[in-house]
Amino acid sequence: MDATLFLNQLFNGFSVASLYLLASLGLALSFGLMRVINMAHGEMLMLGGYLAWMTLLVVPGAAGIILAIPVAFVGAAAMGGLIQSTLIRRLSARPLDTLLATWGVSLILQQGARDLFGAVGVEVRAPDWLSGSIALAGVTIPSARIFIIAVAVLVLGSLALLLLRSRIGLLVRAVNQDRMMAAATGIDVKRVDFTIFCLGAGIAGLAGVMLALLGPVTPNVGQSYIIPAFLVVVMGGLGSIVGTTAAAAILGLFSALAQIFVDVSVAQMLLLVFVVLFIQVRPQGVIAVRTRALDV
């Protein structure tokens, strides 16, 4: 095998893994707390992408892309908050129904974007310092991909800090461990749910900015990343950020390295087979805070 190709794909794998991670962190956090999956999470990516595009219309150039990150974060977090408080909260005891209802939201958001911005998609022009590439050991690495990895590491670091060192982090960990007991000690679990949901949606919005750097933002841009992100949640293990990160890294690398040998569509099928085989070995996920077996 060609060593350059291998290194290239290895690096690609890390940047794909970073996107999977940013897309799945919010899903995994909320799933750990509330046992629900928001099928409209992919549309938070889309929203982030469009917000980045609009920010760059107002503030063109290098400052724009930096400004786009908080804008996309806040915009997607607000949309997430709206979905959580109007819909998901009502369905909290019915995880499968939540899947269906939020899928409805996803359809509406996609069609809304199609009507507002057109089906073709909009192009975000990356600033010069992001559109170049760096040659390293014979491998050409696009700067945008390095930027994405850096952002993912930064987000993960901040999230870890928040969860381990702040008061809200303490509350989140408490609810994650035992919801009933946490509520009994006087923690407002609904507020913890809401905060974490907004945070997760915001991170997805931020991921949307990264997607906008890689290609055009279309109404269904979120769909191509969200299904791998769901697989990350399946593989990661309940309520563990470390597990989610490991799963994102494994699946990102797997799909990039598989593409050395087979085309994208076969790689996708192999990814699914890999996840199904993985749960034969570790049905509880990469890292399990709690077991799934008695989780009814």
Place this chain on the structure above:
Amino acid sequence: MSDPTLLQRVSKALPWLLLVLAIVAPFALSAYDLNLLARFMAMAILALGIVLIWGHGGILSLGQGVFFGIGGYAIAMHMKMADLPEGELPDFMLWSGQESLPFWWAPFASPTFAIAAILFVPVLVGSLFAWAVFHRRVGGTYFALITQALALAFATLIISRQDVTGGFNGLTDFYGIFGVGLSSPGVPAALYWLTLALLVASYCGVRLLLASRFGMLLRAARDGENRIRFLGYNPTPFKVVAFAIAAMLAGIAGALFTLHAGVVSPALIGVVPSIEMVVWVAIGGRYSLAGAIVGALLVNIARDAVSSAFPELWLYLMGLLFILVVTLLPNGLAGLVASKRA
């Protein structure tokens, strides 16, 4: 209600009346409408399977399109092969420069093989897949997400292998089935009756199954999987068998649909169509077989009416339907009828 006995009599007679109407429909409807009705009835067969696994088994599958597709492609491949003179290739293979027939196409020339494939490939794929997930006690939301990934992978695979699958356009331009032209006089009506007969047979079959001990254990596994483990049952085989039966019904539905529609393509079986199949049942009532049939027919009739006039509107409507039915009417139309009757 002043006269409950009259209401009871009407609600008892209604299904039989509808059945009689359905039997005589070919004499009353135009060819176009009959074709639509036949397609929707084929989809109703799939909906019965969703009642079995989702309503009574608590297994939400967002990948029923895969099994629908297997059935559809199996019959389409047979019709493509049956039209061909010896040693020639289907038209789309010639266009994409394919030089020889792939080995897995050849057996589909035999009608027996094609029918066996329609019935048993979905069962095989479905039971292997369900067993792999359920025997490790992974279920619920995880299973739904994995089935969605399956639907995506299946549709993408078909699209990318244009030279041997027909790609995005799917398979179409069929002449006939078992030596009879699809549009020769009498054939559409005969196919319609075949669909109706299979729908009625599937309804009776699933109904018997749900009333049996199997159905009871399936519901018990849905409501308290660990409890029935403690009682000494292993719930996995029940769930796997239910999923395999639903897969078989989906395969039959796909084959019938392809006969009526004259086309099978990835656009009919991917992620979005797969999840729409669940909404038919959600609207009709997830616990009710009759509800599922009504739901499948109603949603598809509405879709046909709305999307031909306002294609954009349909997606908004679909989205709203998902949200409203699940939040306000979790038992669907069947639940509404039952509460009126009570």
